[in-house]
Amino acid sequence: MRTESVELGYLAAPPQGAHPGIVMLHDVWGLSDHTRDLARRLAAERFTVLALDLYRREGALQIEDPGAWMRALSDPQVLSDVQAALRFLAARPETSGARIGVTGFCMGGMYALMAGCACEGVSAVVAFYGLLSHEHGILHDAQGLDPARKPRQPLDWASALRCPLLAFYGDRDEFVPLEDVRALEARLATSGQPAEIVVVPDAGHAFMNDTRPDAYRPELARLAWERSIAFFGAKLRG
Numbered sequence: 001m002r003t004e005s006v007e008l009g010y011l012a013a014p015p016q017g018a019h020p021g022i023v024m025l026h027d028v029w030g031l032s033d034h035t036r037d038l039a040r041r042l043a044a045e046r047f048t049v050l051a052l053d054l055y056r057r058e059g060a061l062q063i064e065d066p067g068a069w070m071r072a073l074s075d076p077q078v079l080s081d082v083q084a085a086l087r088f089l090a091a092r093p094e095t096s097g098a099r100i101g102v103t104g105f106c107m108g109g110m111y112a113l114m115a116g117c118a119c120e121g122v123s124a125v126v127a128f129y130g131l132l133s134h135e136h137g138i139l140h141d142a143q144g145l146d147p148a149r150k151p152r153q154p155l156d157w158a159s160a161l162r163c164p165l166l167a168f169y170g171d172r173d174e175f176v177p178l179e180d181v182r183a184l185e186a187r188l189a190t191s192g193q194p195a196e197i198v199v200v201p202d203a204g205h206a207f208m209n210d211t212r213p214d215a216y217r218p219e220l221a222r223l224a225w226e227r228s229i230a231f232f233g234a235k236l237r238g
Contacts, residue, residue, distance in 0.1 A: 025102065181199060
């Protein structure tokens with residue numbers, strides 16, 4: 001496996017040849033060792049992975065209130081960054097001519113869904129417990145959100161999905177209520193794209209994160225990971 005830090009983030013690739021690409025979007029805490037580990041795990045499955053650093057312009061980070069931080073992020077800027085990452089991968093010899101997918105976790109799962117609706121060149125999306133609503137939960141602000149930074153809530157993108165989607169939500173997720181998940185399913189049904197929502201039993205938010213013993217569910221995470229690898233293999237290699 002080859003790994004390197006690049007201007008946009010962290011690149012992990014198989015040792016030889018060209019392979020399908022995947023843009024990986026981190027959670028609110030940034031491009032962590034955990035995210036890099038996930039990128040290497042995907043590269044071991046013969047994908048060329050760019051773990052995009054959405055905070056690379058920020059300098060030293062000190063996120064004290066993750067909700068306030070996410071509410072202040074510019075969704076158009078993030079989607080522009082994802083588009084740049086897609087172009088970067090498409091131009092790399094490790095990915096040249098291959099299809100490219102997007103995956104993400106929590107905040108990154110939210111942006112993965114949006115990218116599958118708004119960005120050019122996305123062939124498949126796997127989203128893990130992405131936030132869906134501005135009306136309640138961690139993205140809600142009683143004073144309202146800046147419409148320039150948050151022009152629409154994630155749910156409102158779903159009917160514009162451009163590629164196949166696989167998404168995972170825990171049935172005990174404190175940030176994404178099941179009513180939001182069901183609303184997502186209904187909106188995706190109007191997109192004309194194949195989309196599957198998996199509600200994982202006995203799982204809360206961040207059940208994939210093996211650095212968080214309070215949240216991690218090893219067997220559920222293993223099954224979701226295997227399903228994701230199979231999905232990307234079918235959609236990006238087929």
